Amino acid sequence: MRNKIHTLLPHILFVALVVLILLPSVEKTENYIPFLIVVVLIELGLLLKRKSTVSKDIGIIVYIVLILWEYFTAKVGMKNAMLYPAPENVFNVITKDYAKILEGVGSSLRLLGAAFGIALTCGVGLGLLVGLSDRLSGTIMPIVRVISPIPPIIYSPYAVALLPSFRAASIFVITLTIFWSIFMSMVLGVREIDKKIMDSARTLNLSKGSLILHVLLPYSLPGIFNSVSVSVSTSFLVLTAAEMIGGTSGLGWYIKYYSDFANYSKVVFGIVMIGVVVTVLNVLLSLLRKAVIRWK
């Protein structure tokens, strides 16, 4: 019996939420269709994952939050309606601000992509170089241990002054946030490779190039993937902070811009979008990891 209720509860809450949305709302509540679509998408997701207990629990929490949000803002009406936008208004932003949002996401992703590209190339390349030489790693690593813990965002005012454009400065700061952990895991991968694997590689008489490409890189790959996964969230933090401080596009800029106009529907929508983008990136990354690291 309890089991049955647990299974049905998310769906009962879904129906309740839909009915609630369809009931008449207070004045100034906008088109409810986008919000309804989002709710239906959530329900479809739950139906797809109906076998897992966790997804039921998550569904219950999400629906309760949405029902409360919908009830207090769109149905009862808050005293300070501007500060507490109804979900209808928040999700309706997509229909009005479609182009700007897309451009913002694109701009943020381009910055992030550039930073990851530079950080990966330099981190792996320099990591190999330093890791392969006893003398280099003996000299460089103590220096790195001093520099790497400095939070990169600290450099941003100086970077803005030093570099030609704000874009270049943001890329520099974001690159630094990701670079160190990739560099460190590459150096570690090369320095602390399992002696047995190294012996096996040596008995095959590999050339230096082959050793790097077929042994050291694959051995370090899981560590690099870990660094990148951890970096995605931190780099987004730095990215949006940079956009809020001095950007002219991007999601961080979007949120800052509209909060200056007290348009909190757009602010909340921007926040939701950041959550969506980070989640999508993380999911893509874990799919890529599964495809590349098949041996674990």
Add this chain to the structure above:
Amino acid sequence: MSKIEFKNISLDYRDNNGSVYKALDGVNFSVEEGEFVSIIGSSGCGKSTILSVLAGLNHQKEGSFLIDGVETSGTGKNRGVVFQHYSLFPWMTIKRNLEFGIKQNFPELSKKELSEKALLYLEKVGLKGFEYKFPSQLSGGMQQRAAIARTQAMESEILLMDEPFGAIDAKNRVILQDLLLEILDSTEQKKTIVFVTHDVDEAILLSDRILFMKDKKIETELKVPFERPRNRERLTTDGAYRSLRKEIVDLFYYDGVEQKNEFEGGEGI
């Protein structure tokens, strides 16, 4: 001229604390072409160190190491090695591991030829159908089969094996020993093999000669006079087998009781 010669080879070993131990102390022996020689002894006696010098992973401090009469140091294509663990790369499928190894010794082969050769040797060790598995998806015994297949496919004249069946359960160890015997008997070009083990029965079953090591030196040399092809069951009921076995076990017994080993399990020198 012997295939392999060790002349008065000594080697020091420095542990993590910086203390220096003798790892080999004036080791002398030779191995003839096509001969199967086992090195046997308790842990820490230096048997794995001998193998690492033979493989070119370690360099002696004194003495000379000759292959075909030529002073040798470093690794070389004429030697293939099977270790107890991690002979294969975990990130390559079994077939790719073989292809990669073969390619190092035969760079002129095309992709197709590499693939055919890899498949041929995998089939010989009974791994058909497992080509596209990663080592971690196979049992320890199957991993060792693949490692043996790789050294066979690479066609090195000398095969070095460092306790290859040491981590395999008793039942599968017997199967692998028989497989190794079968492979060795079936190849026309007889390989020269140095095999490190601490298993007395394994050493007798497989070798032509057994070197017993104690205190970083070779203490005793024993001939194994049995005809090939050998049959495990016939052998174990043979009186000569049992007296040889007793002789070796006695060597172990007097070695083991008198003194405690300095570094237990110190195989990785």
